[in-house]
Amino acid sequence: MKQPIISFKNVIKCYDDDVPVLKNVSFEIEEGKFYTLLGPSGCGKTTILRMIAGFSEPTEGDIYFEGRRINNVPANKRQVNTVFQDYALFPHMDVYDNIAFGLRVKKLPKNQIDQKVKEALKMVQLAGYEKRGINEMSGGQRQRVAIARAIVNEPKVLLLDEPLSALDHKLRLDMQYELRELQQRLGITFVFVTHDQEEALAMSDEIFVLNNGNIVQSGTPVDIYDEPINHYVADFIGESNILNGTMIKDCLVEFAGKRFECVDEGMRENEPVEVVLRPEDLDLTDEEHGKLKVKVDTILFRGVHYEIICYDDEGNEWMVHTTKKAVPGTTIGLYFDPEDIHVMRFNESEEDFDARLESYED
Numbered sequence: 001m002k003q004p005i006i007s008f009k010n011v012i013k014c015y016d017d018d019v020p021v022l023k024n025v026s027f028e029i030e031e032g033k034f035y036t037l038l039g040p041s042g043c044g045k046t047t048i049l050r051m052i053a054g055f056s057e058p059t060e061g062d063i064y065f066e067g068r069r070i071n072n073v074p075a076n077k078r079q080v081n082t083v084f085q086d087y088a089l090f091p092h093m094d095v096y097d098n099i100a101f102g103l104r105v106k107k108l109p110k111n112q113i114d115q116k117v118k119e120a121l122k123m124v125q126l127a128g129y130e131k132r133g134i135n136e137m138s139g140g141q142r143q144r145v146a147i148a149r150a151i152v153n154e155p156k157v158l159l160l161d162e163p164l165s166a167l168d169h170k171l172r173l174d175m176q177y178e179l180r181e182l183q184q185r186l187g188i189t190f191v192f193v194t195h196d197q198e199e200a201l202a203m204s205d206e207i208f209v210l211n212n213g214n215i216v217q218s219g220t221p222v223d224i225y226d227e228p229i230n231h232y233v234a235d236f237i238g239e240s241n242i243l244n245g246t247m248i249k250d251c252l253v254e255f256a257g258k259r260f261e262c263v264d265e266g267m268r269e270n271e272p273v274e275v276v277l278r279p280e281d282l283d284l285t286d287e288e289h290g291k292l293k294v295k296v297d298t299i300l301f302r303g304v305h306y307e308i309i310c311y312d313d314e315g316n317e318w319m320v321h322t323t324k325k326a327v328p329g330t331t332i333g334l335y336f337d338p339e340d341i342h343v344m345r346f347n348e349s350e351e352d353f354d355a356r357l358e359s360y361e362d
């Protein structure tokens with residue numbers, strides 16, 4: 001592998017009290033790719049971003065940029081720029097002055113500033129908007145100004161902290177395409193923070209899924225969606241049916257009171273496991289052709305599909321996404337293929353684990 005552009009080695013971060021908000025984080029970021037830090041509020045995403053930017057220092061551990069340790073390098077000496085959630089634009093300045101601001105601070109000659117600002121505006125498709133006031137721009141346009149202001153400094157890495165969260169749904173989807181396209185065109189490494197799993201899946205080359213101060217899984221969107229490492233990731237990324245089960249032997253798993261052929265191998269015989277089936281991998285059929293008998297409870301029309309909630313004889317809830325219609329109260333069959341069953345080693349949630357550790361300490 002090429003030398004990573006950024007790496008974290010065993011980084012721990014504690015703020016005022018001694019409770020770490022990052023517990024022991026290690027990762028590598030390759031140049032030119034789109035990375036996403038994904039996780040719920042408070043899991044430590046922004047803290048990681050702030051450390052890459054140089055706004056915050058690790059309590060323990062090391063951060064490297066192109067192989068050089070940068071723990072104490074000030075923010076303005078790092079080849080990194082940040083686009084903040086609220087864009088942090090200067091409302092009293094026009095578009096041109098917002099973008100030129102950093103270059104003027106660096107005392108670049110006027111003609112160079114002019115050329116760089118114009119190039120940056122072209123890249124974000126806002127050529128001709130130089131004299132517009134910030135308040136006369138739409139949310140999406142402001143966002144592009146914020147990006148232009150960041151890329152005008154020619155950073156090697158662009159950090160984006162939930163930059164789409166203030167936009168309405170439609171514009172948000174448009175901006176997802178635009179940002180992805182811009183990243184590919186510029187070839188700059190992007191590190192993007194979001195708690196929105198759909199956004200992460202749509203935009204990233206690599207996703208780091210965080211929970212409670214740890215990276216719990218990293219990989220491509222497809223890897224993470226198809227092979228979630230544990231209950232937390234399966235639940236957080238997309239909709240899932242997650243059931244307790246037992247691995248009887250290779251390629252045979254028991255759940256919901258029945259045994260099913262599957263494709264997973266290499267676990268102990270009779271090992272307790274968790275089983276994930278995605279709603280879109282399930283289909284409805286008649287009772288005798290189904291692999292499992294379920295009773296239809298509720299049906300919601302979701303535009304492209306119906307979302308059907310049903311229950312098996314053991315009381316497990318099943319969510320099915322299908323274009324077929326069903327009638328509440330009727331008993332039908334659920335159908336799925338062996339490769340749609342994803343078996344995970346049984347994993348306690350981190351919270352349970354932490355709670356148990358604390359009770360041992362008491």
Ligand SMILES: Nc1ncnc2c1ncn2[C@@H]1O[C@H](COP(=O)(O)OP(=O)(O)OP(=O)(O)O)[C@@H](O)[C@H]1O
Nearest residue numbers: 015016021039040041042043044045046047048195
């Ligand atoms: N300056 C600070 N002082 C003390 N605690 C802080 C500080 N900044 C963040 N924290 C705490 O660190 C934890 C992680 O915060 P962080 O902002 O990194 O999370 P996040 O995943 O980015 O959340 P969000 O999506 O809500 O922004 C939180 O519990 C937060 O309260």
